[in-house]
Amino acid sequence: MIYLDNAATSFPKPSEVYGEMDEFFRERAANPGRAGYRLSTEAEKGIEMTRKALAGLFGASEPQRLVFTLNATDAINMAIKGLLNPGDHVITTTLEHNAVTRPLNSLERQGVITVTRVRPSPQGFLDPGDIKRAITHKTRLVALVHASNVLGTVQPIGDVGRLARERDLLFLVDAAQSAGLWPVNVEEQCIDLLAFTGHKSLFGPPGTGGLYVGGRVELRPWREGGTGVDSQNPVQPEDMPFRLEGGTPNFVGLAGLKAGVEFVSRTGTDKIRRHGQALTSQLLHALGDDTRFTLYGPPPEAEVGGGPATSPILSLNIRGMEPQVVGTILDESFGIAVRSGLHCAPGTHKEIGSFPQGTVRISPGFFNTGDDIAQVALALKEIASSTAVSSRQ
Amino acid sequence: MKTERYLRQILFHPIGKEGQRRLAESSAVVVGCGAIGSTTASLLVRSGIGYLRVIDRDVLEESNLQRQELFDEEDLREGLPKALAAEKRLRRINSAIRVEGIAADLNPTNAETLLRDAQVILDGTDNFETRLLLNDYALKTGTPWIYSACLGSQALLMDILPGKTLCLRCLVDSVPLPGSLPTCETAGILAPAAKLIASIQTTEALKILTNHPEALISGLVNIDLWKGSFQKVDTQTAPSPTCPACQKGEYEFLNAKGFSLTTTLCGSNAVQITPGGNAENGAKIDLVALSLRLQSALGVDNISQSPYLLKFRLKGREMVIFPDGRALLFGTQDTSLARTLYSQYVGL
Known part of the structure; x- marks a missing residue:
C-alpha cells in the first residue's frame, strides 16, 4: 500500500514514536502531578519535556503558556470561544478549515460577533493588504490558516502578525498543516494564539495537540476541573498551563509527541519540507502537460522567501470523473491511499471552482519516495484513460 | 380476550383456548415488510398475537404492490415509509393488537434495541447480511427465528432455535460476495411463492408461541411453485462444530466487524x-x-x-x-x- 494522505495524518510515524509510547505506557504511565510518588513525578516530567520541546520549536520563551489539547480543532475552539465577546469583529479568510470556520459562523449566527472573510488570489495566496483594509474599530482578532489543507499554499503569517500587532489586534494562527513543516516563531511572527495538532507533521499520535497563548491574551477556560495543584481553590487556577488544562492529560500520547518533535528537530523542518515539496513537484511535472487533469493551486515555480510557497499537497481532478470514484479506484485497483472530497474546507473549493464535489488530494510525507510518486502518476494516467463506456456493444 | 373473533383457530385442537391465551401474551418482530413480511404480519395480527413490531427502512414503491399485501394505491399516493403504512393497516385489521411500525434500517448499532423482547423473529429481509445480524442477535439472546427467502418461484425456510438446531452461520461461512447472486430486482419474484412461504413462516411462529416445539419443521424447506417441487432437506440439523457464531460465540455481524x-x-x-x-x-x-x-x-x-x-x-x-x-x-x-x-x- 502506498500512503499519500499525510495531510490528514502522517503515516507511518518514525519508529521511535512507537517505541517511546510503548515503553512509556508499559513502564511509566502513572497519573502525572496527582501524587508525589516517583512514577507520578516522572510522568509529569515527561509532559513538561514535551511542552519544552514544542515551546522551543515555536520560539516561545514561556513554555507554561503552551497548553495541551486534543487536537487543533480543540485548540481553536478554546481560543475563539475563550476570547471573543459580544460585539467583537473578526477577520478571517475563505481558505480556512471548518475548525476555524464553524466556531466563527456559529458565534456570528448567534449574533455575538461579526466576521469579515477575506478572499485569496486565484492561486490561493492571501494579500495582507486585504486584511488591513478589513480592519474596523471593533476588530479584535485575525484568524488565519498558515498552510491550506487543500492547496498547500502558505500564507505570509509574519506580515499579517506584524500588521495585527501594530493595530493592537490579536492574531490566531491555525498551524495544523504547517507545524513541523514550516518555521513558526510566535515571537518573531507576532502570533498571539497558535493552534497545532500533534498527529500530522509533528509525527505524534492522534489525540495530541496544543494551543500557545501569548502574554497579551487572557482566555476564559472552557474546560474546568482537576489540575493536581491548588486543589483548595474553588475555581480554575489563574496560573498557566493549569488555567486551561483541567483533567488527566493524554500523557501517553504526549510521550509519543515528544519523540515526534525530537525527530523533527533532529531532521530539520527544512529537510522534511523539501523532501515533500520535491515529491509534489515531481507529480506536478508528471501530470502538468496532460490536459485530462485539472491541477489546483499555484504553479510549481511560485515562490515565497526564495523557496516553493506550498506545502506538499496537490489537489487535482480527472476531467469528467468524480473525485470519489478516482480515489476509490486508486485504493481498490492500485493500493494507493489518497483523500477525495472537500477536506473540511468548503470555502477553498468555492474559490478554486471545485465545489461541491471537491478534489482528489495527494499529500506525500517524509517516508514517501520518488517511486511512490511515479506509481501514483502512472495510476492516475491509466484511470484517466479508462472512461466508462456504455455496455451496449 | 375475545374468543368469538378467534373461535375457528381455538377449535383447531393443537391451539385451543390455552394456545390462544399464550398467543395473546406473546410478541414477535417482523424484519422487512416486503412480500413475505407483510403477509406474515397480516396473518399474525389476525391470529391474535399480543404485540407485533414491524421494522422496514423503505418507502413504498409502485412495483411493491404486485405482491406486498398490506399496501394499496392510496398508500402509494401518501408516500409513507412502509413500516408506518403497515402499522396503520395492521391496526385496521385488528385494533386489539399492539402494533408498532419502525421505519429504520436494522444494523449492528440499533439491532439490540429494535429486536428486544421478541419471542420470535420473522425474516422478511432481502439480504444475507441482515439475516446474519438476526442470527447473531437470536443466538446471543436465545430467541428463535425463522429464516425465509423467496426469489422467482423458489422459496426457502428454516426454523432456527438457538441451542437446539443449527444456525444460519453453520450453513454459510460469510455473506455471499456482493453482486454474485440474483436478487428480486434482477431475477423477479412470483407473489404466490412469497405468500406460500410467509404462510409456512407464520405457522411455525404460531407453533413456537403456543408452545408446540414438537410440531416444528426440522431442516430446510425448499419449494419451487412453478416447477411444482416441494422438498424438505434434512441433510444437516445439528450445529456445525466449527460454526463461529453458535459454537464459538463470535457474533461478527452484531459486533459490526463483518457488517457492511x-x-x-x-x-x-x-x-x-x-x-x-x-x-x-x-x-x-x-x-x-x-x-x-x-x-x-x-x-x-x-x-x-x-x-x-x-x-x-x-x-x-x-x-x-x-x-x-x-x-x-x-x-x-x-x-x-x-x-x-x-x-x-x-x-x-
Missing part, C-alpha cells in the same frame, strides 16, 4: 457502501456478469463499464460499483436508501 459500512461522503451528494468481510479476503465481483443481470432490470443504456468499475443509473441516481464490492451512490445522502438500492440491485 455505509457512510455519507464529504463533498459530493453521495453515499459510500463498503461490504463487510469479503474485501479482506481479496474476493472480486464479476462485473461483467453483474452488468448482464442488471441489463434486464435497468436497460442496457443505463449501464456503462470500464476496467475499474460498473456504473448504472437508477431512479435519478447513479451507482458506481468497484470490483471489491465497494459502491458509491451519487444523488443522495440517505444511507438507508443506499443500502436498500445496493441490496436490491447488487446484493448484500
